[in-house]
Amino acid sequence: VGVLDGWPDTPVLATERLELEPLRVEHAEEAAPLFDDERLHAFIGGRPATVDELRSRYARQVLGHSAGGCERWFNWIVRQRGIGAAVGAVQATVVSQRNGAAADVAWVIASSYQRHGYAREASAAMVAWLRDHGASVITAHIHPDHKASIAVARALGLTRTDVKVRGEVRWLADNHAAGPASQP
């Protein structure tokens, strides 16, 4: 029995201003126009996806795990609470590790909703949930010039590492790295 078997399905998460709703294939209709914006790709590469592309991507993602079962996938659409407008999305890929689990996280907020602290607020809720379920290592991969994403990573308590993956810098918080608290 792998460590990942203990993980539940993606839950609804709520913050002060936001609701994180587990991704569904139907969200593609709403997400395609929201994310149809070249600016969102300035640092992550690629281009905006069509509704059909998003629908097939979401259909793969909602399976919740990789083909071999080594990874668990958690995806959320981020909404303004009460108002209900979709403003972005957050995701986590969880793999099992020697002493627990490691989660790689990412976030996107539509341009018209940026600079309201939504990325910080949504990612913090996601990371808290991941930690509660045993993710002792949190990573994010960020373009070295992407100030907004770097600020989000810092707010989550991640620190920059020297590791680069496809031009992106790995940011990391490792609860095991600190080791046991020292005795007085």
Ligand SMILES: CC(C)(COP(=O)(O)OP(=O)(O)OC[C@H]1O[C@@H](n2cnc3c(N)ncnc32)[C@H](O)[C@@H]1OP(=O)(O)O)[C@@H](O)C(=O)NCCC(=O)NCCS
């Ligand atoms: C990165 C992104 C999600 C930030 O979303 P956001 O909701 O605007 O972020 P927040 O409002 O929570 O702001 C977080 C921090 O970034 C800063 N920030 C936001 N936009 C910024 C900008 N254009 N330039 C510099 N700093 C910026 C904020 O001031 C804040 O800093 P603080 O915590 O020191 O106050 C958004 O820019 C985005 O979706 N970009 C495109 C997709 C992407 O590249 N995702 C990253 C993949 S890891």
